[in-house]
Amino acid sequence: MAKIIEKLKGFRDFYPDDCAVRNYLFEHWRGVASRYGFVEYEGPILEPTALYEKKSGDEISGQLFCFEDKGGRQVSMRPELTPTLARMAAARQRDYKKPMKWFGIGRFFRYEKNQKGRLREFYQFNCDLLGDESAAADAELVALAIDLMRDLGFGPEDFMVRLSDRRIWDDFIAQEGISADDAPTFLTIIDKMEREKPEVSDDHLAKIGTSRAAVSAFIESTADNPLRLASVINDLEARGLGDYVSIDPGIVRGLAYYTGTVFEIFDKRKSMRAIAGGGRYDGLVKLISDGKVELPSTGFAIGDVVITDFINETRSAKQRLIEHLASCGSCDAYVVLASEGRRADALGLIQKLRTAGIRTDFPLGPVKVDKQFKAAEAAKARAAIVIGDNFPQVTVKDLASRESVDLSDSQALEAIQQILSKPPQGPLIA
Amino acid sequence: MAKIIEKLKGFRDFYPDDCAVRNYLFEHWRGVASRYGFVEYEGPILEPTALYEKKSGDEISGQLFCFEDKGGRQVSMRPELTPTLARMAAARQRDYKKPMKWFGIGRFFRYEKNQKGRLREFYQFNCDLLGDESAAADAELVALAIDLMRDLGFGPEDFMVRLSDRRIWDDFIAQEGISADDAPTFLTIIDKMEREKPEVSDDHLAKIGTSRAAVSAFIESTADNPLRLASVINDLEARGLGDYVSIDPGIVRGLAYYTGTVFEIFDKRKSMRAIAGGGRYDGLVKLISDGKVELPSTGFAIGDVVITDFINETRSAKQRLIEHLASCGSCDAYVVLASEGRRADALGLIQKLRTAGIRTDFPLGPVKVDKQFKAAEAAKARAAIVIGDNFPQVTVKDLASRESVDLSDSQALEAIQQILSKPPQGPLIA
Numbered sequence: 001m002a003k004i005i006e007k008l009k010g011f012r013d014f015y016p017d018d019c020a021v022r023n024y025l026f027e028h029w030r031g032v033a034s035r036y037g038f039v040e041y042e043g044p045i046l047e048p049t050a051l052y053e054k055k056s057g058d059e060i061s062g063q064l065f066c067f068e069d070k071g072g073r074q075v076s077m078r079p080e081l082t083p084t085l086a087r088m089a090a091a092r093q094r095d096y097k098k099p100m101k102w103f104g105i106g107r108f109f110r111y112e113k114n115q116k117g118r119l120r121e122f123y124q125f126n127c128d129l130l131g132d133e134s135a136a137a138d139a140e141l142v143a144l145a146i147d148l149m150r151d152l153g154f155g156p157e158d159f160m161v162r163l164s165d166r167r168i169w170d171d172f173i174a175q176e177g178i179s180a181d182d183a184p185t186f187l188t189i190i191d192k193m194e195r196e197k198p199e200v201s202d203d204h205l206a207k208i209g210t211s212r213a214a215v216s217a218f219i220e221s222t223a224d225n226p227l228r229l230a231s232v233i234n235d236l237e238a239r240g241l242g243d244y245v246s247i248d249p250g251i252v253r254g255l256a257y258y259t260g261t262v263f264e265i266f267d268k269r270k271s272m273r274a275i276a277g278g279g280r281y282d283g284l285v286k287l288i289s290d291g292k293v294e295l296p297s298t299g300f301a302i303g304d305v306v307i308t309d310f311i312n313e314t315r316s317a318k319q320r321l322i323e324h325l326a327s328c329g330s331c332d333a334y335v336v337l338a339s340e341g342r343r344a345d346a347l348g349l350i351q352k353l354r355t356a357g358i359r360t361d362f363p364l365g366p367v368k369v370d371k372q373f374k375a376a377e378a379a380k381a382r383a384a385i386v387i388g389d390n391f392p393q394v395t396v397k398d399l400a401s402r403e404s405v406d407l408s409d410s411q412a413l414e415a416i417q418q419i420l421s422k423p424p425q426g427p428l429i430a
Numbered sequence: 431m432a433k434i435i436e437k438l439k440g441f442r443d444f445y446p447d448d449c450a451v452r453n454y455l456f457e458h459w460r461g462v463a464s465r466y467g468f469v470e471y472e473g474p475i476l477e478p479t480a481l482y483e484k485k486s487g488d489e490i491s492g493q494l495f496c497f498e499d500k501g502g503r504q505v506s507m508r509p510e511l512t513p514t515l516a517r518m519a520a521a522r523q524r525d526y527k528k529p530m531k532w533f534g535i536g537r538f539f540r541y542e543k544n545q546k547g548r549l550r551e552f553y554q555f556n557c558d559l560l561g562d563e564s565a566a567a568d569a570e571l572v573a574l575a576i577d578l579m580r581d582l583g584f585g586p587e588d589f590m591v592r593l594s595d596r597r598i599w600d601d602f603i604a605q606e607g608i609s610a611d612d613a614p615t616f617l618t619i620i621d622k623m624e625r626e627k628p629e630v631s632d633d634h635l636a637k638i639g640t641s642r643a644a645v646s647a648f649i650e651s652t653a654d655n656p657l658r659l660a661s662v663i664n665d666l667e668a669r670g671l672g673d674y675v676s677i678d679p680g681i682v683r684g685l686a687y688y689t690g691t692v693f694e695i696f697d698k699r700k701s702m703r704a705i706a707g708g709g710r711y712d713g714l715v716k717l718i719s720d721g722k723v724e725l726p727s728t729g730f731a732i733g734d735v736v737i738t739d740f741i742n743e744t745r746s747a748k749q750r751l752i753e754h755l756a757s758c759g760s761c762d763a764y765v766v767l768a769s770e771g772r773r774a775d776a777l778g779l780i781q782k783l784r785t786a787g788i789r790t791d792f793p794l795g796p797v798k799v800d801k802q803f804k805a806a807e808a809a810k811a812r813a814a815i816v817i818g819d820n821f822p823q824v825t826v827k828d829l830a831s832r833e834s835v836d837l838s839d840s841q842a843l844e845a846i847q848q849i850l851s852k853p854p855q856g857p858l859i860a
Binding site (some may be wrong): 008011015036075120240351361 | 475539671808
């Protein structure tokens with residue numbers, strides 16, 4: 001007997017309840033980005049594999065869903081959006097005023113090992129500011145990231161931004177005599193140090209001629225003297241967001257292309273867990289355009305998996321999500337058909353309601369009236385219209401107040417609009 | 431010298447202007463589906479290749495972006511959503527009241543030859559009604575498809591629905607003695623007949639023991655006697671949508687899994703061009719669940735490529751799109767910084783405006799005041815707030831009426847909300 005086909009490991013089905021949570025995230029992401037004056041864009045899901053080779057860093061390159069297409073091309077399902085953005089910007093940046101403030105929401109693919117917070121297919125919100133090399137641009141991005149979290153119901157007790165600048169390490173690299181070839185490896189070791197066993201970091205650092213003690217001393221000496229980051233911090237303080245930020249030179253980010261300011265949003269309770277991150281990548285557009293276009297840029301990304309876990313673990317954020325979900329049913333008005341002989345009349349009225357923008361549902365075949373009211377309730381409808389043998393007289397019922405009124409079918413639309421214009425009742429939250 | 435990396439052939443970049451058109455389509459799709467009481471769902475983009483083998487029909491199977499993943503699994507980028515829906519429904523249909531009215535908006539992939547209206551990556555709106563075998567369910571779907579077109583500005587002079595039922599051909603298949611093995615081939619020939627040279631269809635039909643003359647005579651005799659479709663037609667007429675529909679037995683649809691009612695939306699001017707299509711597939715969930723779940727279903731899909739072409743070719747629809755695009759700028763309010771020394775104060779006010787939900791933009795560095803007003807105009811801002819040396823006094827300007835008012839920064843939010851509450855000026859349309 002054939003086996004039933006199941007979805008692939010690390011991939012998700014979004015049943016309607018799951019999709020409503022996803023859409024809640026999307027609405028918040030879109031809403032905050034729009035408030036910051038960002039406009040939406042999108043790229044292809046499949047790109048030439050060459051776009052990711054060496055640009056994304058070894059970790060991501062090793063996780064590519066890559067293959068040869070029917071035309072013999074080496075192609076990859078995108079693991080991140082930044083290389084695509086750099087390609088798009090390089091091709092057409094002349095058409096746009098600077099700064100370009102762009103955001104995207106889409107799906108990404110990484111062949112990761114099975115573990116909490118990691119899936120092989122996930123959504124990501126990307127927000128990038130291109131054509132501006134100022135600290136003000138970095139601050140605008142960090143502020144947006146903070147407001148993204150606040151908009152979801154997270155407060156200063158839940159998360160913080162750890163801010164750094166990769167260039168802080170230039171001095172250290174020079175001082176310790178680390179070679180240019182070893183510099184990317186060095187930054188990767190720093191990136192992983194917090195999650196790694198001390199002995200392992202020691203070993204790795206020794207191989208390139210430095211030590212954990214030297215690194216720790218440097219971090220300590222630099223955290224109090226954040227010259228490079230003073231402008232970003234001052235800007236965020238002027239916005240009233242200073243409390244969310246702290247300097248942490250240990251943050252360098254895993255991706256190979258970062259060149260300046262870098263930051264991560266951290267869960268304050270689980271200090272090892274990064275919720276989002278980003279930074280400045282002034283060289284990437286130049287690299288992708290083979291030296292033809294210089295476009296200093298800064299950006300960040302947040303995935304849907306960890307943030308959804310974080311919402312579910314955080315009281316204030318979870319409450320906000322529950323309230324939202326409680327308010328979204330599948331229709332506003334339900335047409336209860338008390339007499340099958342009146343189906344044609346009901347269809348005419350249903351068409352009228354829907355054309356007026358009212359989300360309307362009804363039974364497709366004969367169903368007992370009490371079951372129809374149950375269906376209306378399940379759909380979270382706020383109004384019911386009962387159509388029976390005395391049509392064109394119909395009964396319009398407010399399903400919250402339980403009040404009902406008899407009127408002619410031509411008055412039904414207005415009566416329903418009146419019910420829907422009342423503020424909805426608060427959701428019942430346990 | 432390395433070549434600049436370009437996007438793959440048949441794939442698209444959605445720059446902000448293109449993305450705004452895409453989002454316009456998505457909003458209409460979502461809006462109409464919601465009015466019909468459908469709820470959104472989504473599946474993975476990558477599925478086991480076995481999900482598409484034989485179920486989608488040979489044409490789609492031959493166009494799969496398929497490969498072996500790093501774990502040795504045979505996987506495919508989805509060419510359509512229906513097999514995924516059938517898999518999802520089979521797994522959890524017990525959890526949902528019937529009928530399940532579900533819609534999805536997502537990306538799909540087919541390795542097609544380069545031609546107008548065909549791309550290798552496209553968006554599709556899918557709408558399916560599961561767990562109901564009635565003609566009322568088919569009619570609900572067809573009505574939704576018609577309203578989708580009307581909602582975009584298309585009228586009865588622009589499009590029509592050609593409606594049929596695959597079972598109409600059962601009689602013909604029996605009468606002509608076409609074998610069960612040849613029946614799918616026969617339906618494929620009928621599906622292609624309108625676009626194929628008559629000699630070619632003749633040849634193909636002769637091979638399975640029938641002829642074009644017999645087919646034509648059958649179509650003629652059946653079009654006037656559409657017993658199987660009378661309920662669907664009556665239902666649509668009760669909704670006032672009868673004018674959009676005609677019976678056409680020649681419509682059978684290319685996909686292998688259709689079992690009953692089938693329909694296509696056609697461009698009336700280019701009669702060969704199908705805009706959307708769908709039908710009943712009562713056997714698919716059973717097939718995918720290996721016989722365990724029976725779930726009669728009906729659904730349809732519309733892609734973004736052909737409909738976007740059709741909008742651009744149709745005056746009323748294009749006008750509606752242009753009006754929409756003209757109304758969506760990248761911000762509502764622009765903060766003009768007349769004195770760089772007041773940046774910190776400006777940032778504080780910007781944060782306040784954004785927190786109040788106002789889409790606000792501002793210059794990241796020193797820019798001449800007239801250039802800032804030009805930026806405000808380019809962003810289609812409706813209000814400007816000028817912040818200068820006399821802060822906390824600021825000037826709020828209505829960019830449509832050109833009226834301005836001086837007030838304290840604490841009054842700026844209210845003044846801007848007042849400007850934004852006015853109805854926007856109509857767009858300038860050439």
